[in-house]
Amino acid sequence: MSEIKTLQEKIEGKLKMLKFTVEDTEKVLDTEDVKAIKRHGSTLESIIDKTHHLKLQAQELKIENNKDLAEIRSWLENLEAQIDKFEGTLKQVKYVAANIRSAKEDKRKEDKRKRIVNEEIELEKAKFQVCET
Secondary structure, X not given: OHHHHHHHHHHHHHHHHHHHHHOOHXXXXXXXXXXXXXXXXXXHHHHHHHHHHHHHHHHHHHHHOOOOHHHHHHHHHHHHHHHHHHHHHHXXXXXXXXXXXXXXXXXXXXXXXXXXXXXXXXXXXXXXXXXXX
């Protein structure tokens, strides 16, 4: 039974770590630094995955120790609801990173298009000047 308690304490620690990490999300997103945003997302994802792993271990032990299944299900639903909030933040982080990457790619393409147009204009000017002489 103490093994279950230890796992539950580890889960609580992971939930606290998630809460702590999520508190930095807005500040990280405001930087618009894709690398920092991706790193923040990876951190969230890693902690969420570890929490899920601990949850499964605790669930397995509870079932093996013949705990009431309704009680286990209630515990799982409560835990899943907490984790879902953090997964929502993770989705937001991934969405913002993708949008920033997309916007940078669009700007790069637009700059390239402008450069090509300017080069074509300069070429036409040069052709025109050659024809005038």
